[in-house]
Structures are given as C-alpha cells and as structure tokens.
Amino acid sequence: MITCYIGLGANLNNPEQQILDALNALQQLPQTELTAVSSLYGSKPLGPQDQPDYLNAVAQLATTLEPLALLDALQAQELAQGRERKRHWGERNIDLDIILYGDLQLRSERLNLPHHEMHKRSFVLLPLAEINPQLVLPDGRAIATITPEFDGQLHRLKRLWH
Ligand code: ROI
Numbered sequence: 001m002i003t004c005y006i007g008l009g010a011n012l013n014n015p016e017q018q019i020l021d022a023l024n025a026l027q028q029l030p031q032t033e034l035t036a037v038s039s040l041y042g043s044k045p046l047g048p049q050d051q052p053d054y055l056n057a058v059a060q061l062a063t064t065l066e067p068l069a070l071l072d073a074l075q076a077q078e079l080a081q082g083r084e085r086k087r088h089w090g091e092r093n094i095d096l097d098i099i100l101y102g103d104l105q106l107r108s109e110r111l112n113l114p115h116h117e118m119h120k121r122s123f124v125l126l127p128l129a130e131i132n133p134q135l136v137l138p139d140g141r142a143i144a145t146i147t148p149e150f151d152g153q154l155h156r157l158k159r160l161w162h
Contacts, residue, residue, distance in 0.1 A: 001062040070101070
C-alpha cells in the first residue's frame, strides 16, 4: 500500500457538505482505505478575491491504485459533485488534488507530484502537518520546518474524524 494525501477545497453550494460528500467518496474508492482526515479549516481565497472564502481539509489514504487511476477517480468525483470550470483559480463546488503519492516525484502533463504549489499553501501544509507531524517530504524536508511561517493564516473550524 502507498500512503497518499488528498487536498480537499470547496467554496460554493454548501462547501461543508461538499467536503463531507467527497470524504464519503474517498471512503468508497476501490483498493483504498481512508486512514485519516484533518480538521476542517476556513481560508481566504488564493487567487481572485471576489469569490467566497474556502473550506479546506486533507485526507490520508492507503491505496494500491496507480497515480493516474486515482486521479481519474478524483476527477470523476469532482464531476459527480457538479464541478464546472468557470475561470482560472475561481470558485468551485469541490477540488480534489493529489498532494503526495508516497515519495513519488513525477512531472507530467496530467499530474505533478508532489503537487507543485503545496509548499506555498497554508491550506495544504497545516492540515497535512495536523495528520502527520513527522512527515518528511520527497525532497527530504520535514513538514515541521516549513509550517511555522504559515501559522495564523488558517482558521481551524472543527474536527471531521474521530
Ligand atoms: N484558495 C483557498 N483558500 N483554498 C483552496 O482550496 C483553493 N483552491 C484553489 C485556488 C483557486 C487556487 N484557491 C484556493 O484551487
């Protein structure tokens, strides 16, 4: 099994329910176990500011799905939840991104691993560190050394799991 981390983000059409529906879908994936979920966080939009604030969370999976099979499943779930591409970095019902897939480093047209913006995003790094404070990124950096500069940029709202 490979440990991977999925970033969840939503800011339209009852974002909390969108996140819960997506977590349910992750739990139903074949060859996959949902092994941890961060708290739910509120964040200011990165990108255009004339859109609602976001809810964010990160889920940890143990899976034997290949990266592109996992990506296909996540994109199908985004469509099932009515995601439409309105504008670049704009509002959405749900966004499901593979943040890390084990230690895999991959640059391809469809998929970049680790997610190439993860090091800049409080709404990815802080929930990730909550789930696994010992995490070492594929480039050898410990997550705990990166997160302090992002403290205070995110509001922890509630527990979603256990
Ligand atoms: N901003 C926040 N706060 N949270 C997100 O999940 C998010 N996702 C995105 C963009 C539009 C870049 N901004 C975001 O894809």
